[in-house]
Amino acid sequence: MYRSLDYSLSWEDITKYLERAGATLPATLVAVAPDNEGIVAVTTDGGTAVYASLDGGYEWENVNLPALPA
Numbered sequence: 001m002y003r004s005l006d007y008s009l010s011w012e013d014i015t016k017y018l019e020r021a022g023a024t025l026p027a028t029l030v031a032v033a034p035d036n037e038g039i040v041a042v043t044t045d046g047g048t049a050v051y052a053s054l055d056g057g058y059e060w061e062n063v064n065l066p067a068l069p070a
Contacts, residue, residue, distance in 0.1 A: 001013070001014050001015045001018055001025075001027055001030075001042070001057065002014065002015075003056060003057050005056075014057040014058070017053075017057055017058050017059065017060060018042070018044070018051060018057070018060050020060075021051055021059075021060035021061065021062065022062060023042075023044040023045065023049065023051050023060065023062075024044055024045045024046075024049075025044060026044070027042040027043065027044050027051075028042075028043050028044070028046075028047055029042065029043040029047075030042050037056065038053075038054060038055055038056040039052070039053070039054055040052070040053045040056065040057055041053075041063070049062060049063075050062070050063040050065055051063065
């Protein structure tokens with residue numbers, strides 16, 4: 001996973017921060033808040049986990065959504 005702070009002139013690999021939070025990669029879906037690019041959510045672990053970041057991807061937290069009924 002990469003992010004840019006300079007309108008795509010350069011990119012920073014932030015994968016290690018997501019892995020440090022316990023995520024199993026790859027991240028399959030990524031959502032960025034339209035009114036605050038620092039708020040990011042991704043699905044990982046085969047789509048069974050959601051991790052969120054409030055600081056643009058440096059710190060991540062497992063959101064622990066409840067399982068859907070079968």
